[in-house]
Amino acid sequence: MAKVEIRCFATLRDLLPFEAKNGVYKYETRKTTIEGIVEELSLPKDKLHLILKNGVRVELNEPIKDGDRIGLFPPIGGG
Amino acid sequence: MKIWRVDLSNHKVAQEEVPEKYQPLGGRALTSQVIYDEVDPTIHPLSDENKLVFAPGLLSGTRAPSSGRISVGSVSPLTKGIKESNSGGTASQDLAKLGVKALIVEGSSEIDNLVLVIDKDGLRLEKDESLKGLGNYDVGDKLRNKYGDSVTVVSIGPAGEYKMTAASIAVTDTDDRPVRAFGRGGLGAVMGAKGLKAIVINDEGSSGVNLQNEDAFKEASRKFSKIILGHPVSGEALRTYGTAVLINILNEAGGLPTKNFRTGRFDTADKTSGETMTETIKERGGKPSHACHPGCIMGCSNVYHDENGEYLTAGLEYETIWAFGAQCEIDDLDYIAYFDRYCDDIGLDTIETGVSFSVYMETDFMEFGDKEEVKRIFDEEIRSGTPLGQIIGSGADNIGRVFGIDRVPTVKGQSIPAYDPRAVKGVGVTYATSTQGADHTAGYSVTANILKVGGEIDPLKKEGQVDLSRDLQVATAAIDTTGLCLFVAFAVLDNEDALPSIVDMINAQYGTELNVDDVSKLGKQILKIEREFNEKAGFTKAHDRLPKFFKSEKLPPHNVNFDLEDDKLDETYKF
Ligand code: SF4
Numbered sequence: 001m002a003k004v005e006i007r008c009f010a011t012l013r014d015l016l017p018f019e020a021k022n023g024v025y026k027y028e029t030r031k032t033t034i035e036g037i038v039e040e041l042s043l044p045k046d047k048l049h050l051i052l053k054n055g056v057r058v059e060l061n062e063p064i065k066d067g068d069r070i071g072l073f074p075p076i077g078g079g
Numbered sequence: 080m081k082i083w084r085v086d087l088s089n090h091k092v093a094q095e096e097v098p099e100k101y102q103p104l105g106g107r108a109l110t111s112q113v114i115y116d117e118v119d120p121t122i123h124p125l126s127d128e129n130k131l132v133f134a135p136g137l138l139s140g141t142r143a144p145s146s147g148r149i150s151v152g153s154v155s156p157l158t159k160g161i162k163e164s165n166s167g168g169t170a171s172q173d174l175a176k177l178g179v180k181a182l183i184v185e186g187s188s189e190i191d192n193l194v195l196v197i198d199k200d201g202l203r204l205e206k207d208e209s210l211k212g213l214g215n216y217d218v219g220d221k222l223r224n225k226y227g228d229s230v231t232v233v234s235i236g237p238a239g240e241y242k243m244t245a246a247s248i249a250v251t252d253t254d255d256r257p258v259r260a261f262g263r264g265g266l267g268a269v270m271g272a273k274g275l276k277a278i279v280i281n282d283e284g285s286s287g288v289n290l291q292n293e294d295a296f297k298e299a300s301r302k303f304s305k306i307i308l309g310h311p312v313s314g315e316a317l318r319t320y321g322t323a324v325l326i327n328i329l330n331e332a333g334g335l336p337t338k339n340f341r342t343g344r345f346d347t348a349d350k351t352s353g354e355t356m357t358e359t360i361k362e363r364g365g366k367p368s369h370a371c372h373p374g375c376i377m378g379c380s381n382v383y384h385d386e387n388g389e390y391l392t393a394g395l396e397y398e399t400i401w402a403f404g405a406q407c408e409i410d411d412l413d414y415i416a417y418f419d420r421y422c423d424d425i426g427l428d429t430i431e432t433g434v435s436f437s438v439y440m441e442t443d444f445m446e447f448g449d450k451e452e453v454k455r456i457f458d459e460e461i462r463s464g465t466p467l468g469q470i471i472g473s474g475a476d477n478i479g480r481v482f483g484i485d486r487v488p489t490v491k492g493q494s495i496p497a498y499d500p501r502a503v504k505g506v507g508v509t510y511a512t513s514t515q516g517a518d519h520t521a522g523y524s525v526t527a528n529i530l531k532v533g534g535e536i537d538p539l540k541k542e543g544q545v546d547l548s549r550d551l552q553v554a555t556a557a558i559d560t561t562g563l564c565l566f567v568a569f570a571v572l573d574n575e576d577a578l579p580s581i582v583d584m585i586n587a588q589y590g591t592e593l594n595v596d597d598v599s600k601l602g603k604q605i606l607k608i609e610r611e612f613n614e615k616a617g618f619t620k621a622h623d624r625l626p627k628f629f630k631s632e633k634l635p636p637h638n639v640n641f642d643l644e645d646d647k648l649d650e651t652y653k654f
Pocket residue numbers: 145167168317369370371372375376377378379380564565566
């Protein structure tokens with residue numbers, strides 16, 4: 001089991017389980033990759049433009065471990 | 080089109096034919112060329128030898144989407160180099176419709192509070208003592224009363240009159256509010272030094288913009304609109320959350336400069352995020368999306384109401400929220416919105432002013448996070464131009480000098496904005512090498528570094544950053560010539576049909592036969608003359624460097640420093 005912190009932003013925020021607060025959802029999972037988590041939480045894969053693990057951009061198949069902080073973003077921009 | 084010129088030293092106005100070599104230029108290409116041709120690089124920026132050159136972009140005034148951006152060129156009192164500052168609002172379209180290729184303001188008047196009125200009959204100077212000391216909101220109200228509700232007002236607030244080196248020039252938006260600005264480089268002080276308080280533009284009865292080939296223009300412009308609207312950033316994200324949506328991504332990526340560039344994460348960043356802002360705006364009946372000029376289809380702007388549901392400010396941007404927020408460790412959006420309103424009204428660049436406060440917070444006189452004291456300084460010191468107010472309004476570099484602080488995040492005298500160059504190295508290259516001083520817009524490497532737009536380059540590594548920054552600096556200079564909002568770049572970088580359709584629009588409008596290669600040639604030409612100007616003003620390689628602490632101090636959470644070698648940085652301008 002790994003305790004992870006899932007952080008969803010922009011339009012993805014509303015898709016997290018109800019207990020999430022301000023887009024942050026902490027939970028324990030048996031899954032071993034970000035993809036597993038995304039499937040477990042029923043998040044839309046096609047909307048995940050940016051995936052960050054502990055602040056570093058990764059791909060969907062990235063393995064996870066206890067204590068990871070995972071940020072998920074749809075396409076965004078500004079400047 | 081004509082070049083309209085006003086000489087404030089002897090109150091003379093003139094309309095001149097456009098010299099052939101200026102014909103294909105607009106926006107930044109034209110402002111930088113005129114400054115290069117007409118201004119001695121060694122002058123004092125506040126002397127009567129400096130000029131302000133306003134030029135609408137090549138496509139401004141047409142129905143090309145989001146094409147209402149205007150450039151002003153000058154010698155900056157902040158960087159002491161050449162400056163192009165770019166603004167939205169309604170000025171660009173109005174000037175273009177009146178047939179103004181460029182407006183050159185030169186000399187300086189012995190009397191202050193002059194108003195330059197521009198309409199279909201030409202230009203004239205008037206004097207209005209009642210404007211003295213007024214903020215941009217009141218200036219606009221008074222001038223609309225006098226000259227009509229639909230005029231555009233370009234004005235300076237008290238900061239410009241006090242010649243503070245962070246002073247901006249305000250431009251009114253579609254709702255007649257002075258919330259768009261030529262923000263960077265302190266050009267409000269140049270306008271103040273000339274005695275010019277405002278420019279009133281009335282495009283009523285103007286002949287409009289002439290199109291050589293209307294059908295071809297329509298087709299190209301329709302195609303371009305489709306590309307913009309079809310891109311997830313320019314077609315959707317900007318409108319939904321504004322630019323402030325970047326707070327959370329930069330925070331997540333560990334590149335949100337916090338407490339004067341000490342860490343890349345701000346614990347309570349979300350309180351100031353685009354998501355929180357949008358929710359707050361909706362709850363209070365403001366507008367989460369707003370266009371700064373008619374015809375902008377991206378609508379990244381907004382209207383922010385206070386707790387009572389009353390209008391407070393508009394165009395609350397990522398950089399502003401960062402400058403008064405994470406950079407000063409303030410996580411109260413209402414205070415930040417108040418500071419934004421204050422900067423717009425008094426006429427100060429929000430980035431420079433926020434960073435100024437953060438450097439002042441390094442002294443014993445103020446603590447980080449003290450929002451009440453920031454407010455007090457705005458209300459009591461800056462507004463009335465006390466010595467402290469004058470210092471804070473004169474930029475981070477000056478504050479460091481006056482108070483003996485060596486942690487000053489500036490390049491060429493201009494404050495580094497909202498992306499830490501250690502964790503977003505591509506933009507670090509831009510900060511260091513741009514002719515404009517530290518300026519994220521000059522080569523927005525955040526695209527490929529963080530946003531996965533226009534490719535992917537690891538933001539924490541040094542590989543590829545120089546090429547990325549160079550390409551973007553060239554492309555940006557070209558886009559700043561068209562009058563298109565830089566945010567079209569999100570679509571341009573990802574869709575190869577976008578640039579050709581921009582070229583098609585220009586060709587259809589002017590009857591030219593430019594091709595895509597000419598665009599990058601133009602971009603390079605602009606950077607070359609800007610750089611040459613700066614060299615003549617005394618700039619050397621040593622000015623193309625970041626402050627030392629970015630090299631020596633590691634930035635949490637990634638614990639990275641800025642490790643690009645000096646000779647690598649020097650390759651940026653090799654083209
Ligand atoms: S995208 Fe924003 S800044 Fe650009 S033109 Fe539109 S409203 Fe103005």
